[in-house]
Amino acid sequence: MSTEALVDQIRAIAEQYPERESAIMPALHIAQERYGWLPPEALCEVADALELTPAYCKAVASFYDMYHLRPTGRHLVEVCTNVACALVGAQQVVEAFEAELGLRAGETTEDGEVTLRAVECAGGCGYAPVVVVDHRYREPVRPENVPAIVEGLRRAP
Amino acid sequence: MSTPELVTVTIDDRAVQVPKGTGLVETALAAGVEIPVFCYEPRLGPAVGACRMCLVEVEGMPKLQAGCTLTAQDGMTVRTAQTSAKAADGQNATLEFLLVNHPLDCPVCDKGGECPLQDLTFRYGPGRTRMTFPKLTFDKPIPISPTIALDRERCILCYRCTRFSEGVSEDGELVTVNRGAQSMIATFEDEPYRGRFSGNVIELCPVGALTSTQYRFLARPWEIQNVPSVCGLCPVGCNIDVTTREGKVKRVLSRNHPEVDEGWLCDKGRFAFSHPHARDRITEPLRRVRRRGFEELSWDDAVDEAERMLRAAGTRIVTALSGSETIEQAYALGKLLRQGLGAHAAVLPEETSTALDALRLPLSAIRDAELVVVVGDQPVEERAPVVDLWLRAARRRGAEIVTIGPTGSIQTPPGSAPQVCRDLAAENNELGRRLRGGQRSIVIWSGPDGRGGEHIAALAHALGLADVAGSGAFYLPDTPNGRGVADAWSAVADGEPADPEPIALLIVSGDEAAANPGVRALAERAEMVLAITMFQGLAVGWADLVLPGTSYLERDGTYMNLEGRVQRLRRTVIPPAPDELAWLAKLAGRFGVELSPHPSLVFEDVSARLFGGLAFADIAATAALPTRAKAAPRPPLPEPEPQLGGDGLRLLRYRSLFSGAAVERVAELQFQRPAREVEISPEDAAAKGIASGNEVAVRHNGTSVALRATLNRRLAPGVVRIADEHAGDLGARVEVGRA
Ligand code: SF4
Ligand code: SF4
Ligand code: FES
Ligand code: FES
Numbered sequence: 001m002s003t004e005a006l007v008d009q010i011r012a013i014a015e016q017y018p019e020r021e022s023a024i025m026p027a028l029h030i031a032q033e034r035y036g037w038l039p040p041e042a043l044c045e046v047a048d049a050l051e052l053t054p055a056y057c058k059a060v061a062s063f064y065d066m067y068h069l070r071p072t073g074r075h076l077v078e079v080c081t082n083v084a085c086a087l088v089g090a091q092q093v094v095e096a097f098e099a100e101l102g103l104r105a106g107e108t109t110e111d112g113e114v115t116l117r118a119v120e121c122a123g124g125c126g127y128a129p130v131v132v133v134d135h136r137y138r139e140p141v142r143p144e145n146v147p148a149i150v151e152g153l154r155r156a157p
Numbered sequence: 158m159s160t161p162e163l164v165t166v167t168i169d170d171r172a173v174q175v176p177k178g179t180g181l182v183e184t185a186l187a188a189g190v191e192i193p194v195f196c197y198e199p200r201l202g203p204a205v206g207a208c209r210m211c212l213v214e215v216e217g218m219p220k221l222q223a224g225c226t227l228t229a230q231d232g233m234t235v236r237t238a239q240t241s242a243k244a245a246d247g248q249n250a251t252l253e254f255l256l257v258n259h260p261l262d263c264p265v266c267d268k269g270g271e272c273p274l275q276d277l278t279f280r281y282g283p284g285r286t287r288m289t290f291p292k293l294t295f296d297k298p299i300p301i302s303p304t305i306a307l308d309r310e311r312c313i314l315c316y317r318c319t320r321f322s323e324g325v326s327e328d329g330e331l332v333t334v335n336r337g338a339q340s341m342i343a344t345f346e347d348e349p350y351r352g353r354f355s356g357n358v359i360e361l362c363p364v365g366a367l368t369s370t371q372y373r374f375l376a377r378p379w380e381i382q383n384v385p386s387v388c389g390l391c392p393v394g395c396n397i398d399v400t401t402r403e404g405k406v407k408r409v410l411s412r413n414h415p416e417v418d419e420g421w422l423c424d425k426g427r428f429a430f431s432h433p434h435a436r437d438r439i440t441e442p443l444r445r446v447r448r449r450g451f452e453e454l455s456w457d458d459a460v461d462e463a464e465r466m467l468r469a470a471g472t473r474i475v476t477a478l479s480g481s482e483t484i485e486q487a488y489a490l491g492k493l494l495r496q497g498l499g500a501h502a503a504v505l506p507e508e509t510s511t512a513l514d515a516l517r518l519p520l521s522a523i524r525d526a527e528l529v530v531v532v533g534d535q536p537v538e539e540r541a542p543v544v545d546l547w548l549r550a551a552r553r554r555g556a557e558i559v560t561i562g563p564t565g566s567i568q569t570p571p572g573s574a575p576q577v578c579r580d581l582a583a584e585n586n587e588l589g590r591r592l593r594g595g596q597r598s599i600v601i602w603s604g605p606d607g608r609g610g611e612h613i614a615a616l617a618h619a620l621g622l623a624d625v626a627g628s629g630a631f632y633l634p635d636t637p638n639g640r641g642v643a644d645a646w647s648a649v650a651d652g653e654p655a656d657p658e659p660i661a662l663l664i665v666s667g668d669e670a671a672a673n674p675g676v677r678a679l680a681e682r683a684e685m686v687l688a689i690t691m692f693q694g695l696a697v698g699w700a701d702l703v704l705p706g707t708s709y710l711e712r713d714g715t716y717m718n719l720e721g722r723v724q725r726l727r728r729t730v731i732p733p734a735p736d737e738l739a740w741l742a743k744l745a746g747r748f749g750v751e752l753s754p755h756p757s758l759v760f761e762d763v764s765a766r767l768f769g770g771l772a773f774a775d776i777a778a779t780a781a782l783p784t785r786a787k788a789a790p791r792p793p794l795p796e797p798e799p800q801l802g803g804d805g806l807r808l809l810r811y812r813s814l815f816s817g818a819a820v821e822r823v824a825e826l827q828f829q830r831p832a833r834e835v836e837i838s839p840e841d842a843a844a845k846g847i848a849s850g851n852e853v854a855v856r857h858n859g860t861s862v863a864l865r866a867t868l869n870r871r872l873a874p875g876v877v878r879i880a881d882e883h884a885g886d887l888g889a890r891v892e893v894g895r896a
Contacts, residue, residue, distance in 0.1 A: 040345075040346050043345070052329065053328070053329035053330055053332075053345065054345040054346075054348075055329060055330050055331065055332045055343070055344055055345035055348075056323075056329050056332055058332065058334055058343075058345055058346075059332035059333055059334055062334040062335045062336070063334075063335070063336045
């Protein structure tokens with residue numbers, strides 16, 4: 001998608017809101033789909049399309065967990081560590097992933113395959129602890145399930 | 158106006174009556190009780206309740222409440238930490254939390270001694286921390302612009318600074334990134350905070366997180382003096398406190414005049430104060446010597462020399478005024494030249510129109526307006542920045558702001574403002590009809606056309622705004638005291654100014670006049686030139702005698718701002734040379750003219766003629782605005798002028814807020830100077846195959862200027878816009894093409 005097409009697409013969405021700036025969330029999603037993450041250029045393009053400042057876009061994008069301000073690997077593993085999940089052992093799940101992947105939460109494996117992140121409530125509290133693998137929910141996940149999940153990712157095409 | 162309903166509130170057992178809806182913090186104050194606050198600042202809009210310092214117990218409410226978010230209701234009973242153990246507990250916990258990650262580095266913090274966090278921690282809170290874990294650390298301090306440093310460790314996340322950026326100056330450049338404990342104040346990537354009003358966040362910050370790079374480590378509150386004065390860099394005349402230490406100005410702070418500035422300053426007014434220490438400051442009189450350049454001479458010799466020049470020239474003198482002289486200086490010059498020598502010819506900085514006196518309003522009336530129409534070629538923020546803040550406040554309150562000009566919400570070609578005034582005055586004009594029918598309609602002229610004051614007054618009179626208390630008109634002059642200078646000059650004598658030919662002596666009073674190309678052209682024609690300026694760069698090379706000028710920070714006297722308000726300027730530091738009034742008085746004596754070197758006495762003279770005998774001492778610290786004049790003249794609407802013909806694009810030059818002799822001499826403000834670029838409308842850019850960032854050549858009559866193109870969506874097609882300092886000799890019609 002060209003920059004112009006991106007800007008046009010965002011403006012079309014903004015039309016549907018009474019206030020242009022209300023379209024910031026979908027706009028950031030569109031930009032993230034294009035780049036895989038939200039580099040400064042993407043934030044500038046969103047700002048340009050919605051006539052906001054890049055700083056404002058960065059403020060919103062950095063508040064929410066679903067926007068990536070750093071490049072992610074080919075696969076994305078997000079472990080919810082908010083209250084409900086934390087109470088039933090989310091921290092141990094994070095640690096299991098860290099051990100299995102050989103990295104710390106927030107990092108990407110050296111081969112660029114897998115990014116691990118600890119995130120806020122994923123909205124699946126009833127099935128805690130929740131792990132989201134490439135945007136699909138696995139619930140509940142125990143530390144002993146982790147090797148199989150990682151193995152699956154390694155074998156995925 | 159209806160009187161608001163009074164309600165009774167009891168705070169710490171003291172009953173107090175206030176208008177319903179008064180903030181609880183103010184209500185408590187009226188009862189003599191302090192509710193301590195950090196984030197609460199009514200000028201930033203609705204309270205956000207971010208810091209919880211203001212916790213109080215309210216009868217009937219089970220949990221402690223953030224007092225700053227409440228308003229006075231009848232029968233309310235409130236207990237602060239003074240009388241409620243529960244509130245005191247809550248407040249202690251709040252303060253302990255606020256300090257959990259705070260570095261407590263007061264001994265090396267510029268805010269120390271004038272820091273709300275330090276003060277309130279001293280007076281409230283547990284006095285002891287239980288925090289034994291390592292604190293969050295950040296790189297400190299980091300510059301968020303050349304003028305402002307940010308220390309994230311000290312930040313208590315009260316959001317005052319970001320609320321200012323979002324909701325007052327509306328620049329949207331300073332934001333909070335991340336979430337929760339990771340939240341931090343930031344600009345976008347490494348971009349500097351460029352807003353025109355950025356410095357206000359330094360004063361708003363209740364801790365030492367945002368500090369001034371210019372003031373860093375320079376002084377402690379107990380070794381400084383704050384001198385109340387007014388800013389002399391634009392016609393708004395914001396009230397300021399000038400911090401001095403050991404005879405030098407160290408910083409400029411706002412001093413809230415609720416009708417003029419509401420406690421905000423622009424960055425030029427706040428940060429340009431170091432110009433008196435510029436390397437090319439003139440401190441001794443200078444005389445041009447054939448083939449040898451310049452030599453210094455003593456003050457006695459300089460006054461003799463000036464006397465000789467004046468005697469030789471007689472009446473064949475032209476005086477070019479800057480509009481930055483005090484009223485007293487201009488009057489003194491007038492007295493010497495007009496009364497003493499009969500030399501009446503002057504180049505005035507501004508054409509003034511007393512017609513505006515019948516339409517007078519405080520600037521704060523803009524905030525309360527329903528409809529404001531701004532006409533003219535220049536954006537308000539370049540000419541009178543704080544007026545822009547009043548306009549934004551009005552828009553937030555629901556007013557409609559219509560700007561008509563080359564970058565306006567209604568686009569018109571440059572120079573069409575007189576025509577716009579005529580159109581708006583016409584019976585069938587819809588916008589004009591609404592202005593006419595409104596209770597709070599304001600019209601503003603924002604452009605360099607000298608007769609704007611008269612034109613906008615004519616429009617306002619035609620619309621009947623003089624008869625409506627909340628309606629009125631403003632003219633935004635070019636210079637800080639142009640109006641006062643012109644009035645003072647004309648009040649001295651009645652003599653008719655005949656243009657002398659040839660000019661025997663040109664007197665150039667002040668830096669703006671010295672920098673004015675029109676004045677420079679006159680100098681070519683004059684036999685002798687006497688210049689009064691602060692800086693070598695301005696006059697050395699073409700003046701025969703240069704007398705050191707002083708800055709508005711170094712003078713006593715008065716300025717008249719764009720509302721027509723006469724305000725006191727105070728000498729905050731001693732200038733390195735005698736001030737203008739001192740030697741003018743001496744010189745006047747040689748011509749038998751009685752002139753006092755004391756501004757207060759000169760003012761008495763002026764005041765008898767201009768201000769109904771208002772006494773110098775009676776000009777209040779926050780000066781009053783005279784009432785509307787009843788018998789002001791009613792000028793006719795402007796005559797139609799022929800429109801400029803020719804091909805090519807219309808060139809719109811503008812003078813950036815960040816320009817002028819003072820700004821040019823302040824290192825920290827260089828990043829704000831206008832870039833070497835030409836603004837072009839997207840339509841014209843597309844037609845010429847130009848993209849933003851392209852190098853282009855702007856041509857006119859054989860001259861060509863190389864600039865970078867930048868698209869401006871708000872610019873009218875057919876117009877290009879270039880800052881004065883980059884426009885060179887380009888004329889009114891230009892061609893633009895890829896370089
Ligand atoms: S930098 Fe200062 S004003 Fe801004 S949020 Fe932090 S403490 Fe408040
Ligand atoms: S708006 Fe004008 S008067 Fe106010 S601080 Fe800025 S330059 Fe000075
Ligand atoms: S807390 Fe984990 S999904 Fe809600
Ligand atoms: S002052 Fe009330 S919450 Fe900050």
